[in-house]
Amino acid sequence: MKRVVFRGGTLFDAESRCADPADVAVEDGRIVEVGTGLDGDEEVDCAGRGVLPGLIDCHVHVTMTSSDLFESVQQPFSLQFYEGARNMARTLAAGVTTVRDAAGADLGMRVAQERGLIAGPRMQISLNMLSQTGGHGDPWWPSTCVVDLLPPHPGRPPVVVDGPEEIRRKVRELVRAGADVIKAATSGGVVSGGAGPKIAHFRDDEIAMMVNEAAAAGLPVMAHAHGDGAKAAVRNGVRSIEHGHFLDDETLEMMAARGTWLVPTLSAGVGLRQAVEAGAGYPEHIVEKIKERTESSVRRAVEAGVPIAMGTDAPLYPHGENLLELELLVEQGMRPADALHAATLSAANLMGLGSSLGSLAPGKRADLVVVDGDPLDVRDLGKRVLAVYQDGRLVHAADRG
Template sequence: MTRTVFRNGTLFDARARTTGRADVAVQDGWIVDVGSGLDGDVEVDCAGRGVLPGLIDAHVHLTMTGTDLFRAAQEPFSLQFYEGARNMAATLAAGVTTVRDAAGADLGMRVAQERGLVAGPRMQVSLNMLSQTGGHGDPWWPSTCVMDLLPSHPGRPPVVVDGPDEVRRTVRELVRAGADVIKVATSGGIVSSGAGPEVAHFRDDEIAMMVTEAAAAGRYVMAHASAAGAKAAVRNGVRSIEHGHQLDDETLAMMAERGIWLVPTLSSGLGLREALASGAMNLPDEIAAKIRFGADDTVRRAREAGVPIAMGTDAPLYPHGRNLTELELLVEHGLSPGEALHAGTLSAAELMGLGAELGSLEPGKRADLVLVDGDPLDVRGLGDRVHAVYQDGRAVLRDGAPVPAGV
């Protein structure tokens, strides 16, 4: 078996959140050694470059494209899967080798990637997002029209539920359809027709049922949540808070104590504000007003409170393939560059239950590596400096160009 050594690079140590010079030896898709002066059959010269673990985006929507959600609702049903394949390729080329799809992708997309039919990051899928009647995921609009951005199909069950019994049945249906994680909206949303992020959704008995049923199936719950909705989600045992606008100190203290992750998706707010300012989004005034809701200091206070933070972008609200912009935003919101890279590597892997195989450059882990020009701790413009991407030891991007399978 061929042993490949990545030599002369500056490695990011995800555990220490620092960098240093070392070689990485890879064989049969796995990292087998890290150190100095390693030998191998093939050498990859990494001089002048940083070597990172494959990045992980813990919040994407691969079947969605762009910020014009009203246009998306008028597209042919199956187009989402073809666009999804393109979005998967763009995400992988950005150095993101693993994602958690937060609604949209179904089991078939995950299996297609696993079988090598489609180039893209390995995936965990949630299929869709549990919503109460009138909640963030309810497709009903005041006009009495239904505009469902995630219409149900055999691989994506309907998810508007009320009461613990409906919750129990629907969580089981999602698991049956292949969900790796259960997603819920315990707060209103920005781009839906109903209440904004400050309004809580679902009662404690409903959220507790989600967590119980997910755990019974070996799954966990990720919660689209802000303000009071986040507090209810944390109180009832979810694993992560997505977005997390306007979290108070009590909620952050509970998250730190219980080890509940925050996935801030700062890119989504940036993307929405830019689209609104440029006229790319034609939205009702009440939705445009909600877009401005999310600017606060929650990430800084979460870091100070000791809340674990994982990288997630909410792409395509900021474009697929521009995922590493999130690292810059995390630094702007109070994380050090090493902490931001940790959020996009080992922390995200641990959130997703993949820490034993992914997230750091250590023997016994999958050989997902990203080579970037210059200092890896300089996260400004890092996405534009991705030189090569390796997934399970195979080059999928080299010199900035995709590498066909089998090459």
């Protein structure tokens, strides 16, 4: 069995949130030793470079490519899966070796990656997003179905539901179709045709049903949620709040006390604003919601002790440019080491993968990212990725021409 040593790099230790010189020894896809002066059959010279654990993005949509909604719905149905394979490759090249797909990817895409048919991050999938009638995931507008970004197919069930018993059946359908996590919209959204993010969706008995039924299958619930919709989701036991604008102090206190995660997706706001400035064809009421979207709750969440994990909502900001999120987290008051933790061990813990991913420690899967320069400098980190290893195998090397 070949032993490969990554020698002489500056390692980001996600446990201590520090970076120090060390070697990493890898055998059979696992990290077997971390220290100095390690020996091996082969070595990778990491002198002058940083070495990070494989990064994790907890909120992507790999089957979506454009932030132009009307352009997206005019594409052939099956194109999403081919574009999805390309988007997965771009994400992997950015150093993101694991993702949680927040609606779009189906079980076939996850299995294709696991079998090596397509290159990409390993995935947890939600398939689609539970929505009440008229909610964020309902494609019907006042008079017609205009924009259905996630049309149902045999691997992606329809998800507009009302009442606890409909929710019970739908959660079971999603589990049957291969979901690893159940996603629901407990508030309106920015780019949907209905209510804005300040309007709560689903009542307590409905949210409690989705949480309890998911738990019966051993799965967590992630909630697209803002404002009062986030408060209801936290009150009823969801594992993570996605986006999380307009969170008041009571909600943040509950999240900190219950260990409810926040996945801020700051990149999405940047992407939406850029799209509006570039003249994207959003209806005026959606443009107004984008403009109304205020500063995120991250700074106050950090102060309140809310656990935070990285997520981008790509493609609202493009696939492959995921690491902008780290810079945005730092702008919102996180230390660079804490932002990296949000993208490594925190993200792994949110996804229930902390025992196998998220840090460079013996026994864990050998996902490593070699970067140019100081690993604690997150500025333009995505442009400094030199090599990406997944389970000890080189899956991307930068072309330095």
